[in-house]
Amino acid sequence: xxxxxxxxxxxxYHGSKMGMWMFLFTELLLFTGxxxxxxxxxxxxxxEFHAASTELNxxxxxxxxxxxxxxxxTMALSINAIKExxxxxxxxxxxxxxxLALFFLVNKYFEWSSKIHHGIYPxxxxxxxxxxxxxxxxxxxxxxxxxxxxHVIAGIILIAIMMLLTKKDLINKEAFIKLENTxxxxxxxxIIWVYxxxxxxxxx
Amino acid sequence: MNEEKRxxxxxxxxxxxxxxxxxxxxxxxxxxxxxxxxxGSLTSVVIATIKASLILLFFMHLKYERFLITAMLLLTVMxxxxxxxxxxxxxxxxx
Numbered sequence: 106x107x108x109x110x111x112x113x114x115x116x117x118y119h120g121s122k123m124g125m126w127m128f129l130f131t132e133l134l135l136f137t138g139x140x141x142x143x144x145x146x147x148x149x150x151x152x153e154f155h156a157a158s159t160e161l162n163x164x165x166x167x168x169x170x171x172x173x174x175x176x177x178x179t180m181a182l183s184i185n186a187i188k189e190x191x192x193x194x195x196x197x198x199x200x201x202x203x204x205l206a207l208f209f210l211v212n213k214y215f216e217w218s219s220k221i222h223h224g225i226y227p228x229x230x231x232x233x234x235x236x237x238x239x240x241x242x243x244x245x246x247x248x249x250x251x252x253x254x255x256h257v258i259a260g261i262i263l264i265a266i267m268m269l270l271t272k273k274d275l276i277n278k279e280a281f282i283k284l285e286n287t288x289x290x291x292x293x294x295x296i297i298w299v300y301x302x303x304x305x306x307x308x309x
Numbered sequence: 310m311n312e313e314k315r316x317x318x319x320x321x322x323x324x325x326x327x328x329x330x331x332x333x334x335x336x337x338x339x340x341x342x343x344x345x346x347x348x349g350s351l352t353s354v355v356i357a358t359i360k361a362s363l364i365l366l367f368f369m370h371l372k373y374e375r376f377l378i379t380a381m382l383l384l385t386v387m388x389x390x391x392x393x394x395x396x397x398x399x400x401x402x403x404x
Contacts, residue, residue, distance in 0.1 A: 122374075122378075123378070126378050126381065126382075127381075130381065130382070130385045133385055133386075133389065134385070134388070134389070137389045137392055137393065140393065141392060141393050141396060144393055144396075144397075145396060145397075145400055148397070148400060148401070149400075163338070167334065167338060170334050171331060171334065174327060174330045174331060174334070175327065177327075177364060177368050178323055178324070178326075178327040178368075180368070181318075181323050181367075181368045182320065182323060185317070185318075185319070185320065185323070188317070288368075288369075289369055292364050292365075292368045292369045295364060295368075296360075296361045296364050296365070299357050299360045299361055299364070300354075300357050300361070302334075302337075302357075303337055303341065303353035303354070303356070303357055304353070307337060307338065307341035307353055308341075308350065309340075309341045309342070309343070309344075309345060309349035309350065309353075
């Protein structure tokens with residue numbers, strides 16, 4: 106073997122993980138801005154927010170919460186599997202996670218399209234007629250669940266890439282930090298939904 | 310180079326945490342149906358925080374990581390509390 110051609114690759118398990126956590130903190134701050142908007146306007150229009158909240162479909166909200174919580178479970182199990190060298194099991198759990206995430210998006214699609222069909226969307230004439238409180242509620246609803254939805258889509262793409270890498274043995278029992286970091290991202294997406302759900306669907 | 314083998318949660322732990330999360334979801338929905346007034350929204354946020362903590366501690370391995378990451382997370386959470394909290398010192402006294 107030609108010694109000049111040997112390149113030392115830097116594998117920094119802890120550094121990688123720290124980097125991901127740093128990114129997650131920036132994501133938390135992103136959603137803080139959005140939740141700040143929500144909380145300010147909720148205190149201003151608490152009656153209207155309560156009324157508007159009843160127009161959202163609680164059942165789909167609960168179902169979506171259960172879906173994302175389960176997808177977090179399957180994601181964690183996929184990482185455990187690869188740590189034990191069980192490649193096919195890990196891929197199966199990753200596939201399951203993607204499936205659950207797609208199920209979540211399909212539900213979101215039905216929710217949004219039903220609202221839009223009833224004339225409730227940002228800047229719609231019908232919505233503007235209902236007064237500031239309800240207009241702002243639905244504006245925030247679309248904004249927050251929309252940005253969250255984009256994060257779900259990004260997560261699906263990431264996990265799909267991890268599935269490919271696992272199939273090619275580039276993610277394996279010795280080197281799994283990419284999958285672990287993807288898991289961290291996915292759990293954050295779940296945590297954000299855990300706050301979104303009561304805040305929009307369950308205003309008492 | 311081998312990734313460090315740390316003690317992590319096993320299959321059983323994950324499933325138990327998942328069941329707790331589902332139970333807490335049911336609890337949140339039940340509480341929201343009860344007449345609680347202003348404390349109702351606080352309760353929802355508290356339960357949501359318990360759920361988030363479970364996800365952080367077990368699914369995200371925070372319980373098994375070194376404290377530095379938890380410290381940084383707590384710093385972030387305090388920053389968030391200040392951002393939202395201090396805003397209300399303004400907002401509450403406006404109208």
